[in-house]
Amino acid sequence: MSSSSTTRPPRSTYIVGPVYDWAFFLGPPVAALLLGIALSGTHLANETFVWSGQWVTATGLGLGIFIHAHLVLVLYRSHANRNVLRQHPYRFSLVPGMLLLAMLVSPVAAVCCSVLATFWDVYHSGAQTFGFGRIYDAKRGNDPHQGRRLDFAVNQLLYAGPIVAGATMMDHFEDFREFEAVHIAFFTRIPAFMEGHQAVVMRWVIGLGTALLAYYVHAQWRMARQGRVVSWQKVYLLTSTGLVSIYTWGLNTWGEAFLIMNVFHALQYFGIVWATERANLRRSFRLERVPGGGVLTWWIFVGSAVAYGIAVEAWADGRSMTWWSVTIVVSLMHFWYDGFVWSVRKARE
Numbered sequence: 634m635s636s637s638s639t640t641r642p643p644r645s646t647y648i649v650g651p652v653y654d655w656a657f658f659l660g661p662p663v664a665a666l667l668l669g670i671a672l673s674g675t676h677l678a679n680e681t682f683v684w685s686g687q688w689v690t691a692t693g694l695g696l697g698i699f700i701h702a703h704l705v706l707v708l709y710r711s712h713a714n715r716n717v718l719r720q721h722p723y724r725f726s727l728v729p730g731m732l733l734l735a736m737l738v739s740p741v742a743a744v745c746c747s748v749l750a751t752f753w754d755v756y757h758s759g760a761q762t763f764g765f766g767r768i769y770d771a772k773r774g775n776d777p778h779q780g781r782r783l784d785f786a787v788n789q790l791l792y793a794g795p796i797v798a799g800a801t802m803m804d805h806f807e808d809f810r811e812f813e814a815v816h817i818a819f820f821t822r823i824p825a826f827m828e829g830h831q832a833v834v835m836r837w838v839i840g841l842g843t844a845l846l847a848y849y850v851h852a853q854w855r856m857a858r859q860g861r862v863v864s865w866q867k868v869y870l871l872t873s874t875g876l877v878s879i880y881t882w883g884l885n886t887w888g889e890a891f892l893i894m895n896v897f898h899a900l901q902y903f904g905i906v907w908a909t910e911r912a913n914l915r916r917s918f919r920l921e922r923v924p925g926g927g928v929l930t931w932w933i934f935v936g937s938a939v940a941y942g943i944a945v946e947a948w949a950d951g952r953s954m955t956w957w958s959v960t961i962v963v964s965l966m967h968f969w970y971d972g973f974v975w976s977v978r979k980a981r982e
Contacts, residue, residue, distance in 0.1 A: 646769070646772045649904075661901055662870075665894070665900075666893050668892070678690055685948070698946050699942060701963075702903075702941060703898075703899035703902045704967045705937075706902060706934075710910055714913055724969075724970075732962050737955060737958055750965055756789065756793070757971060758792055762788050766784050773862045780856065784871065791878050792875075849872070850868065850872060853868050881894055914930050914933075918933060
């Protein structure tokens with residue numbers, strides 16, 4: 634038997650494949666930045682029109698639909714996946730129901746959940762990039778625990794730091810003013826405090842963030858010199874995302890920070906859910922033996938998510954407390970479910 638017949642093909646270092654990864658995982662941060670720059674100052678970003686009783690811009694409406702569409706996709710990973718659903722039946726049924734009931738009964742619970750969703754989103758976004766990085770490391774055959782803390786710190790600091798201190802800081806911290814409606818004064822002081830210290834904090838965060846990114850690249854180079862097989866995909870993803878975050882959240886030069894950061898995050902999520910769940914979804918939709926079933930599954934997958942996003946934006950003005958509460962619960966479950974369904978560490982323990 635020749636040696637060539639026993640040699641296994643080289644293991645792919647991509648999650649799905651080169652084209653798919655660059656389209657949905659590696660390329661989106663920079664592509665979203667370029668999209669934001671291209672849309673800045675155009676009629677799509679500036680001209681308003683009435684849609685469902687609200688004054689909106691085309692980019693604002695499109696972004697809102699896209700954000701909520703990606704949030705609801707987690708249900709395909711949790712409730713539509715029977716294996717996962719059997720492992721956590723109460724988390725996927727009892728907890729959302731109780732949370733929704735609490736929001737409908739208690740205004741304080743409703744406000745707390747709304748504010749929590751805003752800041753949990755920040756943590757979740759950094760954790761998603763961290764998760765991609767760990768997968769790329771695993772593809773290289775590396776110990777999943779080595780370098781884990783550094784990767785996690787870099788992702789969280791470079792995503793949350795510019796938000797806390799950057800040009801879009803008040804857009805996030807203004808949510809604390811919702812506590813005025815339930816007469817909790819302590820939290821309403823936070824926006825004023827942050828605004829008063831923004832300039833100093835911004836200089837420190839952006840400066841330290843840039844230094845941290847440089848240190849991270851150096852640390853990866855040093856590990857490579859010591860014999861570790863460093864995933865260049867992971868290094869590129871983390872550094873490009875970090876730079877886009879510092880520049881976009883921190884300075885918001887083009888005024889499209891929310892569009893830029895949310896577009897690439899949502900696109901990455903669409904990509905990973907489709908890559909991992911498409912076979913399961915085709916079985917769930919009973920399209921395994923239907924000609925063109927794969928394409929039809931994709932249309933149902935995307936169409937149902939977009940339909941939910943449109944529905945959320947149609948009633949975004951708060952006309953229905955019940956519907957608004959449902960959207961907050963979906964957001965919180967998206968962040969929470971990702972914490973254990975997608976955990977790289979738990980999957981490998």
